[in-house]
Amino acid sequence: MRYFTSSDxxxxxxxxxxxxxxxxxxxxxxxxxxxxxxPNNIAVAKRLAEKYGFEERTHxxxxxxxxxxxxxxxxxxxxxxxxxxxxxxxxxxxxxxRVLKRGGVAIFKEPIEAxxxxxxxxxxxxxxxxxxTPSYERHVTEDERKLVADDxxxxxxxxxxxxxxxxxxxxxxDSFFREGGDRRASALEMIDGRVLGALPFLxxxxxxxxxxxxx
Ligand SMILES: C[S@@+](CC[C@H](N)C(=O)[O-])C[C@H]1O[C@@H](n2cnc3c(N)ncnc32)[C@H](O)[C@@H]1O
Numbered sequence: 099m100r101y102f103t104s105s106d107x108x109x110x111x112x113x114x115x116x117x118x119x120x121x122x123x124x125x126x127x128x129x130x131x132x133x134x135x136x137p138n139n140i141a142v143a144k145r146l147a148e149k150y151g152f153e154e155r156t157h158x159x160x161x162x163x164x165x166x167x168x169x170x171x172x173x174x175x176x177x178x179x180x181x182x183x184x185x186x187x188x189x190x191x192x193x194x195x196r197v198l199k200r201g202g203v204a205i206f207k208e209p210i211e212a213x214x215x216x217x218x219x220x221x222x223x224x225x226x227x228x229x230x231t232p233s234y235e236r237h238v239t240e241d242e243r244k245l246v247a248d249d250x251x252x253x254x255x256x257x258x259x260x261x262x263x264x265x266x267x268x269x270x271x272d273s274f275f276r277e278g279g280d281r282r283a284s285a286l287e288m289i290d291g292r293v294l295g296a297l298p299f300l301x302x303x304x305x306x307x308x309x310x311x312x313x
Contacts, residue, residue, distance in 0.1 A: 205309070212302065
């Protein structure tokens with residue numbers, strides 16, 4: 099699905115962090131707005147925009163997902179990468195719907211609990227192998243948690259046309275073998291693509307979900 103049609107379109111990067119995705123959307127041609135609760139992230143996002151020459155097409159501000167400081171019906175697209183699992187989902191999705199224009203689309207990518215895998219993950223061996231305690235190096239914060247089925251119901255109650263796709267079966271193991279900064283598709287991600295394409299009933303075992311909502 100192609101969402102970008104003209105450089106008049108405005109995108110909101112919901113919980114933009116250091117603005118890496120915001121700059122990608124600016125590179126596509128959108129006018130980009132981004133907010134985050136962290137002043138450091140907003141400062142980095144502004145510096146990156148300046149460094150790559152996007153300061154005119156990007157607007158970064160401090161803000162919270164549960165109470166957005168934008169007028170209603172402002173954005174053609176809202177994107178959120180790894181943000182809903184940090185926030186009050188009901189309030190944040192309400193705000194997202196409020197600031198979207200009618201006919202606008204919101205796309206979120208989030209971690210989600212998967213049957214079997216998370217059972218194993220939460221055993222003593224699992225948490226010994228990959229600790230869950232907050233850690234700056236591993237980007238684990240106190241407020242985060244994986245989405246669960248109830249969260250999807252909460253979102254669907256606000257946005258009945260919610261559609262979802264799940265990814266990340268074998269490519270979970272990438273976290274053991276790959277450098278964090280490498281954004282190319284890994285061999286395991288390619289295998290996941292093939293497996294989930296051929297056997298879509300395995301989707302509920304995927305550890306990442308992409309949520310698409312149209313207002
Ligand atoms: C995992 S990071 C993702 C950042 C960005 N979307 C990215 O992918 O680079 C989660 C972000 O959520 C922000 N955050 C946490 N709680 C928030 C809230 N209530 N409102 C806005 N941002 C929040 C954090 O400061 C952090 O930048």
